[in-house]
Amino acid sequence: MSAKISVQNLTLMYSDGVESLQNVSIDIIANAVNVLFGPAGGGKSTLLRALNRLNDLADVDTAQGKIVFNEQNILDPATDVIELRRKVGMVFSRPAPLPLSVYENVIYGLRLMGERNKSLLDERVEQSLRQAVLWDEVYDRLNDPGTSLSGGQQQRLCIARVLALEPEVIMLDEPTSALDPVSTAKIEGMLATLKERLTIILVPHNVQQAARTADYAGFFLQGRLVEYAPGKELFLKPREKETQDYVTGRFG
């Protein structure tokens, strides 16, 4: 077990001075599903957005701490954020296909890099859609608008879009919260395959999903990381009372 990303004593603040994360330290384990869970407003999404510097778009400041990825502190202003975002991909809770065709959605990131080689693009589209378990459903509709797909298909399209960049880490922020059980199962199954090649960080949309998928799990409460442990351990015999109350549904 090796750490793919190491978050060290991270404290984040909103620009109005409210603390979003307080002194969080966590090692994201390589080639595993790292689950970050807890009640809403606990700081999980803020942490995800710190890992690929998407917080740059919002009013969030780093007060202190480091995030080490590939031996570099990515919070360093000199970081190449474009490169970082290609390596640390993100899937959002609401499926958000860009207003482009299915095909163009998948290769959006590659186009940004200036990739023009048609056969490489074609190949990457098929490969990514297959990894996202979507190819069989859309191979004959590649030129249709991304929004013409069903909700579950759209979310898998968004995953394929990230995979097309061949990232090292993929972060999913409640990716199934808007989906039906069948689509949810497809995505959870996909994660189990994907982790053989890359590192997964998942914010699940409920405790059951957390328990089903977690290799490692961290419980967040009001901006603090309460407990972090291998999944089985954390769900079966949590060390902290707060964790226990939450996973057994006796919370708040």
Place this chain on the structure above:
Amino acid sequence: METAKGERWITWIIKISGYSSILFVSLILFFLAREGFPALGEVPLKDLFGARWYPIEGYFGIWPLIFGSVLVTVGALLIGIPFGIGTAVYLSELAPAWIKNILKPIIEILAGLPSVVLGFLGIQLAAPFFRQFLNLPTGLTAFTGAVLLGFIAIPTIVSISEDALNTVPSTYRHGALALGANHWQTIWGVTVPAARSGLLTAVMLGVGRSIGETMAVMMVTGNAPVLPRSLNALFLPARTMTATIASEMGEVATGSTHYHVLFFIGIVLFGISLAVNLTASSLALRSRKRAERLLS
């Protein structure tokens, strides 16, 4: 990186364009001042704000012109406010969809009519009509100008008022209706008061539109720069600041006193429009903040 280099260029261009408005306002102010301030040295201040505008004999009193502008603007508002706000209230609170679909394009057409076209219609239709109807010696009066200006101000007032009414949360209306108020009581008791600062913004912008309007007013007000002797002034010829500039600038010698005074009038107009628009936008900002507070 190749993209980053190209991007620095485009980012600079966009940024400079963004700030260009400040440059243009400054340039406008600078060139108005450059051509207009010499007037202060050439005409004593007392005479400049005197009661007589008769440039050929060296009288450059701009009071009659300011008065003319105020007169037609007030007249325009007497028409523009009830008709503009009334139409907006009807559109936003009462009109069924199909009527809206007809009315809105009509208001847009009115907004799109060039003022010279309205002036033309004023000469051809409105002036003869008012002359006969009101039994006046001439139809080219402040009143005719005010009516036209009213119609010019209406689209501005309607669209801003309608926006203001639309931002009133529908829970307000439902609340009033649930308490047994009828539609009419809801409109005057709840919706309109809730939208008042937006309506005020609409009126302010209507004022700005009217006071700056040139062609229509110049063509129908009869071009008589005189101070009023009685309330009758509305039904006599008048002359606004804008019309004076437009009709006399073509004939003056560049650099003459008359030329400088016309630019000075431009400075006065600039100042008025600045004051009116800043007031309107601060009102609009306040009402937006209010709406956000209500909805959050």
Place this chain on the structure above:
Amino acid sequence: MENSDAARTSRRNALLGVNLLRLITLLTALPVIGVIVYIIVRGAPALSWEFISAMPREGMRAGGILPAIMGTFYLTLGTAVFSVPLGVAAGIYIAEYAPDNRATRLVRIAIINLAGIPSVVYGLFGLGLFVLFLKFGTSILAASLTLSIMTLPVIISTTEEALRQVPNAFRVVSTSLGATRWQTIKRITLPQALPGVITGVILGLERAAGETAPIMFTGAAFFLPLLPQSPLDATMALPYHIFVISTSVPGMPVEIQYGTVLVLLIFVLGMNVIATLIRNRARARRQW
């Protein structure tokens, strides 16, 4: 509910009030329709191929209005050349780049101010800067530049508005896939906002095409025997021509006056219709 006198009175007042509003709206709308129909009826007989393709004759009392039509076309084109790139870029800056600080507020105030300046004051400014100081003379160039600055605030604010309507999720997603700010604008935001931007541009140019006061001292000519040969020539223009023939040419046939007004209206309202069509089409096609 009690059918008391008070209730009855308030119901009657309500009915009266609603009818009053209906009447007011009718009195606003009817004259507009009436006037448009009237101009069409009075102006249509004057329209002919000769009217729109020939030079004026007999002191503009006969012949066509070609130089005025071409002049308005040139002025509108000239205005577009300057104001569209500048206005769209400025709109992009405000919607996509501008931080929320004092400098940005100053930019906003400047735009509000530009939008409120009376058109005749633009004419003075154009005379002072372009005609005299930069020595462009009374010319298409000077008039177009004057109209451009006047049109700028319309284009800036509609561009900004159109960009703001594009869902923020697109920007976040695009950024998360490694796009720079400009790449996101170029590939997603601007294409999505384009119909709105085009609509705004057309509406701005429509206003410029109908303006008289800003071009009176900067580029418009009473009468010219030839079409303009270069941007440094003065030109006739439809709005100014209408002003001239309705106030300063004795014995001007009314038919020609209405005909000229009708041509300007077709020009201006035609742009309006095109803008509306683009907007409606884009709304119907929008995927968000």
